[in-house]
Amino acid sequence: MSRVFYFFLTVTAFPLWAQDPTVDLLRKLADAPGPPGFEEPVRKLMVEALKPYAQSIRYDGMGSILATQGAEGPRIMVDAHMDELGGVVRRITPRGLLTMQMLGGWLDQALVDQRWTIIGSKGPVHAVTGIRDAHVVPAEERARVFSRDSLFLDVGAQSEIEVRNMGIGPGSPVVPDAPFTVLNGTDNYLGKGWDDRAGCAVIVEAIRRLASLPHGNQIIWALTTQEEVGLRGAHTAADAARPDIGIALEAGVTGDVNGRPEESQEKLGGGPGIFLYNSSQVPNRKFVDLVKETAAAKKLPLQFDLVQGYGDDSAEIQKSNGGVPTVCLLVPVRYTHAHNGIMNRRDFDQAVELLVALIERLDAPAVQKLRDFTP
Numbered sequence: 001m002s003r004v005f006y007f008f009l010t011v012t013a014f015p016l017w018a019q020d021p022t023v024d025l026l027r028k029l030a031d032a033p034g035p036p037g038f039e040e041p042v043r044k045l046m047v048e049a050l051k052p053y054a055q056s057i058r059y060d061g062m063g064s065i066l067a068t069q070g071a072e073g074p075r076i077m078v079d080a081h082m083d084e085l086g087g088v089v090r091r092i093t094p095r096g097l098l099t100m101q102m103l104g105g106w107l108d109q110a111l112v113d114q115r116w117t118i119i120g121s122k123g124p125v126h127a128v129t130g131i132r133d134a135h136v137v138p139a140e141e142r143a144r145v146f147s148r149d150s151l152f153l154d155v156g157a158q159s160e161i162e163v164r165n166m167g168i169g170p171g172s173p174v175v176p177d178a179p180f181t182v183l184n185g186t187d188n189y190l191g192k193g194w195d196d197r198a199g200c201a202v203i204v205e206a207i208r209r210l211a212s213l214p215h216g217n218q219i220i221w222a223l224t225t226q227e228e229v230g231l232r233g234a235h236t237a238a239d240a241a242r243p244d245i246g247i248a249l250e251a252g253v254t255g256d257v258n259g260r261p262e263e264s265q266e267k268l269g270g271g272p273g274i275f276l277y278n279s280s281q282v283p284n285r286k287f288v289d290l291v292k293e294t295a296a297a298k299k300l301p302l303q304f305d306l307v308q309g310y311g312d313d314s315a316e317i318q319k320s321n322g323g324v325p326t327v328c329l330l331v332p333v334r335y336t337h338a339h340n341g342i343m344n345r346r347d348f349d350q351a352v353e354l355l356v357a358l359i360e361r362l363d364a365p366a367v368q369k370l371r372d373f374t375p
């Protein structure tokens with residue numbers, strides 16, 4: 001076999017996405033475990049990724065990362081949250097089963113018959129939430145949703161002591177076990193935690209691009225904690241960042257599979273989005289207009305979303321520092337708050353382009369204009 005032919009074989013036999021650093025980034029971020037209050041693995045990945053491009057990296061007292069880029073000009077806080085939906089072990093039964101306190105907005109029907117990872121002191125422990133056996137469920141119960149408090153995590157143990165010897169117990173963090181997969185060679189990526197690892201990855205791509213682009217701002221890249229239990233990290237991160245304006249990056253809610261138009265309006269593959277409303281915040285109208293103008297100038301699609309049961313970090317940012325104009329930009333995601341979500345690569349790339357173009361347009365006069373409420 002000639003060397004050339006051998007080279008050809010080894011290169012082409014390898015999946016193309018394996019050579020794409022963005023896929024690698026998305027895979028690492030999606031697979032990293034990080035339920036609220038246990039963001040350490042995500043924090044480590046993010047600090048490694050931000051370090052080459054940040055002038056300084058510090059942490060607030062709740063563990064959010066504040067990475068600064070630029071020394072003068074208006075203070076722009078760009079936010080994504082590191083935590084994902086999960087749970088913590090509540091108690092171990094004498095038979096060696098575990099119960100779980102959920103963290104974040106889960107549906108009960110998403111919890112049954114799933115694989116989970118419990119983060120133990122001796123390493124990860126595999127677990128499954130069992131399901132009632134179909135052979136014994138009576139007719140009247142066959143369509144029933146089983147409540148979260150009727151479920152157990154089964155780690156294969158027979159006793160409480162066997163569970164404890166695995167290095168787990170009350171308070172051990174639990175996350176979905178749902179590894180990243182490129183869906184059948186398409187532009188769609190399956191994984192857990194796109195809310196908000198998609199936003200974290202947008203930040204990694206944007207900080208790298210902005211390192212070599214001129215702009216007149218101080219950007220405080222904020223990777224926050226405990227968003228899924230009430231936007232808690234963003235509150236303290238905004239205290240520390242003292243922003244003039246804020247941009248949150250989030251997972252949008254698509255309505256293109258089993259959705260109703262009055263619930264959410266985005267679709268997968270339709271481009272990045274912006275919240276015009278959600279139950280936690282109303283964005284700054286002038287800032288929304290600037291995002292629309294930026295998307296139009298860059299010929300980027302922009303989807304609008306108005307969702308009733310959604311809170312995002314920009315709600316805390318806008319209430320900080322005497323009031324801050326904010327927007328929340330979105331990477332559309334199918335099936336958020338579940339083990340298996342889908343995001344689209346083109347949507348992601350365009351969200352990065354939109355964010356970078358938006359920051360390039362900002363400088364002291366532009367920010368002054370956004371902050372001017374004179375009638």
Ligand SMILES: [Zn+2]
Pocket residue numbers: 081195196227250251
């Ligand atoms: Zn989120």
